[in-house]
Amino acid sequence: MAKTVVIKIGSNVLTQDDGTPDHNRMASLVSQMVFLKEIGHQIVLVTSGAVAFGRKALPLNPKTDSITKKQVWASIGQIELIRSYKNLFLEKGHTVAQLMVTKEDFRDRVHYLNMKNCLDGLLKNQVIPVINENDAVAVTELMFTDNDELAGLVAAMIDANSLVLLTNVDGIYKGHPSDPSSELITKVGRQVPDLSQYITTGKSSFGRGGMLTKMTMAKKSADLGIEVLIANGKRDDVLKGFADGTLVCTYFEPGKTRHNQKKWIAHSENYSKGEVVVNEGAKNALNSQKITSLLPIGIVAAKGDFLKGDIIRIVDEAGQILGLGKAEYGASSAAEKIGQPHQRPLVHYDYLYLYDLK
Ligand SMILES: Nc1ncnc2c1ncn2[C@@H]1O[C@H](COP(=O)(O)OP(=O)(O)O)[C@@H](O)[C@H]1O
Ligand SMILES: N[C@@H](CCC(=O)OP(=O)(O)O)C(=O)O
DSSP states (O other): OEEEEEEEEGGGGGGGGGGGGGGHHHHHHHHHHHHHHHTEEEEEEEEOOOOHHHHHHSSSOSSOHHHHHHHHHHHHHHHHHHHHHHHHHHTTTTTEEEEETTHHHHHHHHHHHHHHHHHHHHHHOOOOEEEEEEETTTGGOOOOOOOHHHHHHHHHTOOOOOEEEEEESSBBBSSSSSSSTTBBOOEEOOOOOOOOOGOOOOOTOOOOOOOHHHHHHHHHHHHHOEEEEETTTTTHHHHHHHHHHOOOEEEEEOOOOOHHHHHHHHGGGGOOEEEEEEEEEHHHHSSSSSOOOOGGGGGGEEOOOOOTTTTEEEEETTTTTTEEEEEOHHHHHHHTTTTSSSOOOSBOOOGGGOOOOO
16 A cells, blocks of 8 residues: 655664764665655655764864754754765655754644645655754754654644654663663554653663654654554664565554644644633533534633634643644633633634543
8 A cells, every 4th residue: 555654764873883974874775765665655754864964074162052063063964964865866766855844834834834735745746855853943942852753743744654763773662772681562552551661761872852752752643543663774674674564663553543634733732822721511522422613601711812823722620631722713802702602613623632531
């Protein structure tokens, strides 16, 4: 079956132990991505490596602050990174395109749709999008936790079937991967156990977010109906293994696919601009099997300065978050309508994402 596959490559996969770019590994992964494309899959690449490539190209005074270092190295390294991909794909007859994004591009619905339109256009024209964070401008609140988060957001955006996170270990182990007694978790079903207990905060030498973000993103993406594979990009034929189903990895079984609109909303908790508190009746209605929009009659309070189109959090009176939604009107109109019958929904069902509260 032809799939849309988002492949994320971590910095460590593309570097050797001494930090120099590993062009052979890169060439092998490009060949395998071309193989996937030529057997009919659509490929989107999310790649790290700019900082690592830049660090090797230009040593900086160790006293330079860490933000400036990241910005300088990333803006130097990105050139070599994208040029290498461009040349390697071109040798095999394929064109790549570069997209550099920040968190803001996922926060704003217009930016989001512009990016989606661009990706759709590239895929339709058989071009392989190569995406990285725009590290030159992405500082503090504009930053993704790491590229695993970015890859998860991209996979949701384009309604991907699969998300393959390539790192320098075979997947999530029940213990530190360097401990020979640690066992690899090969499958995570829909009843996801608490895996965070196994994950240590230590990262690989150039990694940013560590295994915890991979796990969080994998769970979230699987909830949205995307299968996720965390696998070792340093193993030869890793992507061929993905194609023929022989890959040694941690596999997250996908849930039922949800509406695309809702996928954007599902990933927006960090970007919400306000919050509404709902009463018990509204909570039960939202959690029932019936398709329900959020009506002002069930709202007891509206907080924050949200405008029409902004994402708002929906919480119950005990403060537990129930879900997220796109506001149909702003906070001042909402305040006027609170508790009143016969009013337009504040959140329409199509723009409502409810957490699966067990
Ligand atoms: N339970 C675990 N299973 C696997 N890896 C783990 C675990 N706990 C911590 N890690 C660490 O997570 C690292 C991968 O994350 P990271 O360094 O962010 O990689 P990448 O650069 O590919 O994004 C591994 O190299 C490993 O050291
Ligand atoms: N955007 C950065 C990558 C940051 C990042 O998430 O790195 P990694 O944890 O190796 O995937 C770069 O290109 O160096």
